[in-house]
Amino acid sequence: MIRRRVRRSVFGGKDVRVRSVRELSVTGKRVLVRVDFNVPLAGGTVADDTRIRAALPTISYLCERGAVVILASHLGRPKGRRVEELRLDPVAATLERLLGRPVRKVNDCVGAHVEAQVAALGPGEILLLENVRFYPEEEANDPSFARALARLADLFVNDAFGVAHRANASTVGVAAFLPAAAGFLLERELAVLEGLLGAPARPFVVVAGGAKVADKIGVLSSLMARADALLIGGKMAAAFWSDSAAPAAERQAAQEILARAAACGVRLLTPVDAAGVLNSGEGRRFWTAGSDALPAGGEVLDIGPETAARFSREIGAAATVFWNGPVGKFEEPPFDAGTKTVARAVAAAPASVVGGGDTAAAARAAGVAAALSHISTGGGATLKFLAGEVLPAVAALASSAGAR
Incomplete structure (x- = not known):
């Protein structure tokens, strides 16, 4: 049921080709990676690092191949305002610990200062941008904001399945300006869910x-x-x-x-x-x-x-x-x-798929999470995909610059 590599995503009654990160030549390139680090915080620290761990394979793959890795994520619902409690500093600390390598953090996500920080990075180094939802242009999928994000990189990799149903600048808009591909997490999510819609055992x-x-x-x-x-x-x-x-x-x-x-x-x-x-x-x-x-x-x-x-x-x-x-x-x-x-x-x-944050929490509370075949990182995205709806972020990958 679970394929290692997704080449086509079935949704909206159509077959749509989705390129894999493996198909990109990433060595020496600046790669903007949209991750889903929307994690719970408690006392200024990450209370549950599940979503951060889910992104590690893609981040490690890029670093090991000499890419300059720029990570973009949202956290919470700041509604286009800078909210101190929703800065990504605790996420940077947790990611650094999990990866075992330095993670730089910048206090913005676009602009000359951020571009200078990116320019100072070497192959295999990582920069985490500030919460993209501090800008109202993010959820509005503003083209100018998407272009500003795209200026930071040569390539775009989307590994944030949890927000694949959102047409935001960092999930959809940026794919119009850069060659784009799916990361390993997004690939696996699509492969597993396609299996349920296809021919499940x-x-x-x-x-x-x-x-x-x-x-x-x-x-x-x-x-x-x-x-x-x-x-x-x-x-x-x-x-x-x-x-x-x-x-x-x-x-x-x-x-x-x-x-x-x-x-x-x-x-x-x-x-x-x-x-x-x-x-x-x-x-x-x-x-x-x-x-x-x-x-x-x-x-x-x-x-x-x-x-x-x-x-x-x-x-x-x-x-x-x-x-x-x-x-x-x-x-x-x-x-x-x-x-x-x-x-x-x-x-x-034999094959068990769990979708939704509350359901995943229930599985962990029951002590069986490790025994499940797949725990989806998506809630709304999972349900919309299984309902046959088009996920805007997946469609954007299929039509991104250089995708055809």
């Missing part, structure tokens, strides 16, 4: 959790046409119950999913029991009940043990599993039980 089971059915109609509709079973958990499962108190839009979305599942012939499993809390004058009471006998006013926070067992059996028979969305409030014991059961079953599958 069967049985193919999709596990979907989270809060809103309406947010996932596109991806669920796309995957249902390929899957053998669809398992629904999380808060959104309530929309599928006959006496649901979910909002009308959610109930309507659930009915649409049920109709499409019937048309596709996919088995659709929803919770037969649930667990949660009931807040009353007597305090907070934990309960477990069948989905047709939920306590009035009770808050559903997890799938019940019978549902967890059913889901586990279904996943256990699968050859390929895609999981997006925890099936309960896994951050709060005892309502992590259902999600941990699902996580262990997914990790035991």
